[in-house]
Amino acid sequence: xxxxxxxxxxxxxxAAFLLPLSSSYADQTQLRQTLQSALPQYxxxxxxxxxxxxxxxxxxxxxxxxxxxxxxxxxxxxDLYKISEQGLVNETQQAKxxxxxxxxxxxxxxxxxxxxxxxxxxxxxxxxxxxxxxHNDVAALNEMGISVRYLAYPRAGVGSTAYRKMVSIWxxxxxxxxxxxxxxxxxxxENKCANPVASQYQLGNELGVRGTPSIVxxxxxxxxxxxxxxELAARLGL
Numbered sequence: 359x360x361x362x363x364x365x366x367x368x369x370x371x372x373a374a375f376l377l378p379l380s381s382s383y384a385d386q387t388q389l390r391q392t393l394q395s396a397l398p399q400y401x402x403x404x405x406x407x408x409x410x411x412x413x414x415x416x417x418x419x420x421x422x423x424x425x426x427x428x429x430x431x432x433x434x435x436x437d438l439y440k441i442s443e444q445g446l447v448n449e450t451q452q453a454k455x456x457x458x459x460x461x462x463x464x465x466x467x468x469x470x471x472x473x474x475x476x477x478x479x480x481x482x483x484x485x486x487x488x489x490x491x492x493h494n495d496v497a498a499l500n501e502m503g504i505s506v507r508y509l510a511y512p513r514a515g516v517g518s519t520a521y522r523k524m525v526s527i528w529x530x531x532x533x534x535x536x537x538x539x540x541x542x543x544x545x546x547x548e549n550k551c552a553n554p555v556a557s558q559y560q561l562g563n564e565l566g567v568r569g570t571p572s573i574v575x576x577x578x579x580x581x582x583x584x585x586x587x588x589e590l591a592a593r594l595g596l
Contacts, residue, residue: 392430411438423450452578454565465554467508467533469496475503476594481511481562481572484540485520488584489571493541498587502596510555511562511570528553
């Protein structure tokens with residue numbers, strides 16, 4: 359479910375009046391019930407206490423990440439940033455991107471470096487020009503010790519031509535070979551099987567992927583767009 363900025367404003371303006379103003383919520387269960395009452399259109403995936411920020415981090419299913427005061431009187435919608443010696447760190451985004459690291463590699467198309475020093479996970483579309491540029495760099499990245507792990511993100515959505523191509527790749531006898539052929543413009547024979555393409559596309563949407571390639575580093579850093587091998591290696595500290 360997508361909302362305009364005005365719709366979000368109405369949702370949280372209403373929430374501010376629905377939340378009680380005098381109760382104290384040391385108990386997570388009670389806070390969860392209060393938030394659920396204030397935002398009945400969403401399910402709460404998780405609610406965690408962030409000690410350093412002094413706020414609860416609330417993850418809504420198909421909704422934004424919220425931050426709530428301990429007594430439940432105030433909500434903040436948006437990302438939480440930490441000021442570090444390296445600059446601003448988007449902790450909310452990093453937590454979201456950690457989901458990528460937990461995905462099973464058997465559901466990815468992986469071009470493994472022989473002497474792996476780091477890896478990148480890429481939301482890709484076989485018909486995307488910049489995705490093809492990145493794929494042309496795979497050999498160079500592997501030589502640098504960088505493995506490339508592909509997730510499917512057909513930009514036109516589930517059921518599109520790109521989606522069907524990517525299902526056929528994931529269901530083929532050699533996904534790596536057919537990924538390369540598809541990115542060279544060759545036709546992929548139609549294959550069908552139980553596959554993760556739709557769920558990876560949905561995950562990309564939840565993580566804020568809006569174009570391809572979208573690159574996720576092992577530390578959760580999100581890079582929206584193509585970068586040449588030397589720049590990628592520098593981002594990885596190599």
